[in-house]
Amino acid sequence: MNIFDELTKKPWLADPSQIEGVPVQSYFMPTGKLGLRVFLIVVTVIFTLTTIAYGDRMLFANWTPMPESWVLWLNTAILIASGIAMQWSKVNTKRDNILGVREGLAYGGVLTIAFLIGQLYAWQQMVELGYYANITTANAFFYLLTGLHGIHMLGGLVAWGRSMLKVRKIAQSNGSINEVRLSIELCTTYWHYLLLIWLIMFTLLLLS
Amino acid sequence: MSNGTIEDTQVIPAAEVEEVDLYHAHSFITKWVFSQDAKVIAIQYSTTAIVIGLVGLVLSWLMRLQLGFPDTFSFISAESYYQYVTMHGMIMVVYLLTALFLGGFGNYLIPLMVGARDMVFPYLNMLSFWVYLLATLILAASFFVPGGATGAGWTLYPPQAISEGTPGINGGIILMLVSLALFIVGFTMGGLNYVVTVLQARTRGMTLMRLPLTVWGIFTATILALLAFPALLVAAIMMLFDKLLGTSFFMPEMIVQGEMTSSENGSPLLFQHLFWFFGHPEVYIVALPAFGVVSDIISTHARKNIFGYRMMVWAIVAIGGLSFIVWAHHMYVSGMNPYFGFFFATTTLIIAVPTALKLYNWTLTLYKGNIHLTIPMLFCIAFILTFLNGGITGLFLGNVIVDIPLSDTLFVVAHFHMVMGIAPVLVIFAAIYHWFPLMSGRYLNEFWGQVHFWVTFLGSYLVYFPMHYLGFVGVPRRYFEIGETSFVPESAVTLNEFITVMVLIVGAAQVIFIINIVMSIFKGKPSGENPWNATTLEWQGETTPPGHGNFGKELPICYRWAYEYSVPGVKADFIPQNLPPDKIK
Numbered sequence: 001m002n003i004f005d006e007l008t009k010k011p012w013l014a015d016p017s018q019i020e021g022v023p024v025q026s027y028f029m030p031t032g033k034l035g036l037r038v039f040l041i042v043v044t045v046i047f048t049l050t051t052i053a054y055g056d057r058m059l060f061a062n063w064t065p066m067p068e069s070w071v072l073w074l075n076t077a078i079l080i081a082s083g084i085a086m087q088w089s090k091v092n093t094k095r096d097n098i099l100g101v102r103e104g105l106a107y108g109g110v111l112t113i114a115f116l117i118g119q120l121y122a123w124q125q126m127v128e129l130g131y132y133a134n135i136t137t138a139n140a141f142f143y144l145l146t147g148l149h150g151i152h153m154l155g156g157l158v159a160w161g162r163s164m165l166k167v168r169k170i171a172q173s174n175g176s177i178n179e180v181r182l183s184i185e186l187c188t189t190y191w192h193y194l195l196l197i198w199l200i201m202f203t204l205l206l207l208s
Numbered sequence: 209m210s211n212g213t214i215e216d217t218q219v220i221p222a223a224e225v226e227e228v229d230l231y232h233a234h235s236f237i238t239k240w241v242f243s244q245d246a247k248v249i250a251i252q253y254s255t256t257a258i259v260i261g262l263v264g265l266v267l268s269w270l271m272r273l274q275l276g277f278p279d280t281f282s283f284i285s286a287e288s289y290y291q292y293v294t295m296h297g298m299i300m301v302v303y304l305l306t307a308l309f310l311g312g313f314g315n316y317l318i319p320l321m322v323g324a325r326d327m328v329f330p331y332l333n334m335l336s337f338w339v340y341l342l343a344t345l346i347l348a349a350s351f352f353v354p355g356g357a358t359g360a361g362w363t364l365y366p367p368q369a370i371s372e373g374t375p376g377i378n379g380g381i382i383l384m385l386v387s388l389a390l391f392i393v394g395f396t397m398g399g400l401n402y403v404v405t406v407l408q409a410r411t412r413g414m415t416l417m418r419l420p421l422t423v424w425g426i427f428t429a430t431i432l433a434l435l436a437f438p439a440l441l442v443a444a445i446m447m448l449f450d451k452l453l454g455t456s457f458f459m460p461e462m463i464v465q466g467e468m469t470s471s472e473n474g475s476p477l478l479f480q481h482l483f484w485f486f487g488h489p490e491v492y493i494v495a496l497p498a499f500g501v502v503s504d505i506i507s508t509h510a511r512k513n514i515f516g517y518r519m520m521v522w523a524i525v526a527i528g529g530l531s532f533i534v535w536a537h538h539m540y541v542s543g544m545n546p547y548f549g550f551f552f553a554t555t556t557l558i559i560a561v562p563t564a565l566k567l568y569n570w571t572l573t574l575y576k577g578n579i580h581l582t583i584p585m586l587f588c589i590a591f592i593l594t595f596l597n598g599g600i601t602g603l604f605l606g607n608v609i610v611d612i613p614l615s616d617t618l619f620v621v622a623h624f625h626m627v628m629g630i631a632p633v634l635v636i637f638a639a640i641y642h643w644f645p646l647m648s649g650r651y652l653n654e655f656w657g658q659v660h661f662w663v664t665f666l667g668s669y670l671v672y673f674p675m676h677y678l679g680f681v682g683v684p685r686r687y688f689e690i691g692e693t694s695f696v697p698e699s700a701v702t703l704n705e706f707i708t709v710m711v712l713i714v715g716a717a718q719v720i721f722i723i724n725i726v727m728s729i730f731k732g733k734p735s736g737e738n739p740w741n742a743t744t745l746e747w748q749g750e751t752t753p754p755g756h757g758n759f760g761k762e763l764p765i766c767y768r769w770a771y772e773y774s775v776p777g778v779k780a781d782f783i784p785q786n787l788p789p790d791k792i793k
Contacts, residue, residue, distance in 0.1 A: 011417040011769035031328045031408045045438040134454035
């Protein structure tokens with residue numbers, strides 16, 4: 001569907017192109033997929049605005065950066081591994097290998113939980129070193145950015161849990177893998193997207 | 209054969225329409241309380257919005273009592289006055305108008321108008337309402353916490369919002385921010401539904417350019433809201449950090465009661481940018497659905513196709529896009545680079561072009577139409593006048609050199625109440641009078657509708673026209689008490705009293721409206737099916753009100769656009785969107 005062609009149509013005139021089958025203009029992608037894309041746009045706006053606010057405050061003369069934490073490097077590696085596991089799960093949906101799907105999904109989720117625990121550990125480490133949120137604005141942004149990202153990952157885990165249940169049910173009942181194909185694809189897309197956002201946020205934190 | 213239809217041979221059998229899985233409730237609780245039916249959710253949204261809106265209305269009475277008759281009411285203190293101002297503004301803009309237009313009308317009308325059985329994510333839709341209700345309850349609860357609700361002004365500007373001396377800086381502001389965050393979460397769930405339903409669930413033949421303008425308005429407003437509300441969310445979260453964790457995102461270094469605060473050079477301006485990046489699109493989040501509703505009601509009640517349909521669609525989209533690059537015209541008095549101000553003044557003038565185009569098109573739709581002066585039509589005509597008035601004063605305020613002297617006066621209050629308060633509320637009334645027969649199978653009482661209309665319409669003008677004058681003579685806004693001020697003439701005091709009396713009269717008319725709704729639900733005159741002889745699909749279902757699944761066994765097929773009125777050579781003066789060409793007589 002070309003949106004510009006669509007918007008320039010004159011609905012008050014008989015339109016020969018409309019005659020064949022009174023065509024429906026919808027169903028151009030699975031509904032869930034479109035829903036996720038719209039949601040990711042909203043997520044993008046949230047992180048873009050936060051990033052702009054961060055960039056704005058970095059320009060202030062009294063900006064004092066946070067120290068670099070090795071835990072964040074480790075967490076980043078875990079999140080990348082989690083994304084790979086999710087991708088592995090998606091690949092297995094194409095191979096009709098339900099056990100592979102299950103493994104990939106399980107590893108992806110467990111690694112994500114490990115990532116979140118790691119982020120909490122990074123917070124604890126910073127607090128123990130005295131880098132409280134109210135000491136400098138850079139500190140505050142560290143907690144804000146990691147917190148916002150963590151909440152989005154937690155939301156993803158809810159969808160992941162539902163997908164795990166579906167996959168388990170199919171594996172036990174020898175059901176069709178088609179029933180979970182879309183769920184796995186959506187989870188994978190979400191995981192990759194949040195990985196991308198984390199990489200950008202992490203780079204920003206390093207730049208400070 | 210009229211334009212916009214297809215030949216007989218191209219009629220498509222209904223059986224070819226793709227069906228969708230529909231959730232069926234099995235108990236009273238799942239049918240009427242935790243309902244996944246968009247129509248029930250719409251009524252839940254609307255009821256909640258109207259109830260909290262009535263709270264907002266009462267708050268405005270209290271404010272006006274103080275302004276009209278200062279030193280008269282002992283229960284109104286300076287602190288409580290600012291709490292009324294703040295809560296009135298936030299309730300009306302976010303919890304009433306946004307929720308009613310998108311959550312209420314969006315839920316009821318989108319599936320019906322596009323020919324769908326329900327929203328595409330009904331469970332998420334249900335969650336959306338419950339999160340909204342929770343947000344509203346938290347907001348209302350803030351009246352009852354120690355210190356009361358926040359009195360920071362509806363824009364919640366820091367540092368004032370969380371600094372000593374502002375009412376409600378303990379529980380009040382925290383509950384306000386939490387409530388806003390929840391509202392946005394809830395709205396996002398609903399908004400995803402509205403957008404994806406319009407894109408994915410249209411019935412066969414319902415192309416984008418056959419959508420009624422109501423759907424276009426709600427659809428575009430939802431996209432705006434999905435992009436704009438995150439700014440408010442981010443601002444609310446950051447301010448919560450400032451308040452609860454003592455961070456300094458927005459809090460500058462300050463001396464309070466002779467002592468330096470612990471704040472570390474935060475940026476109040478950053479908050480203003482975030483707030484208005486949400487705040488200005490918010491005007492259109494409310495206005496665009498109103499534009500769409502007015503277009504459909506005018507066309508139906510004037511028995512004439514909407515003038516310039518394509519232009520109307522493009523204008524809605526253009527206004528939506530432009531609304532994101534005008535936000536800083538709310539911040540001229542904050543101080544900004546003159547080039548920056550010039551840019552925002554220019555974009556503000558540019559956005560008036562598509563808006564004016566819509567006004568012309570409504571007027572031209574009425575021109576030589578077979579105008580039925582029904583209550584919905586009266587409210588729509590009143591809207592056109594009011595939006596024109598409010599829009600024109602907006603052009604004044606969009607200019608930096610005019611805005612700066614007027615910014616802190618009642619002129620601004622009068623302007624934005626005309627454009628963003630009265631105008632959309634008039635459309636809400638029009639919509640309720642128009643679609644009430646669809647929702648209930650009965651008309652609202654005509655006589656009390658006339659009383660409601662004339663008192664509301666004339667009363668609003670008697671409130672806000674004098675208020676413009678007060679602004680011109682320099683009466684400041686936000687003040688609890690003006691006191692004796694040499695530049696404010698005695699007549700201004702009398703005028704303030706007059707405005708207060710008119711506000712109370714207009715308020716009383718709304719009580720009549722509520723009573724009319726309640727009475728008409730039970731004793732209203734039966735309307736039958738499609739009482740306005742409308743073309744759009746919501747009126748073409750098997751039953752009135754529409755049942756679960758909206759359209760009986762088979763979904764309708766759309767054969768034409770929504771504005772086939774008074775077609776030459778056709779006996780009836782309207783052709784429904786789903787009427788097969790071979791059935792047209």
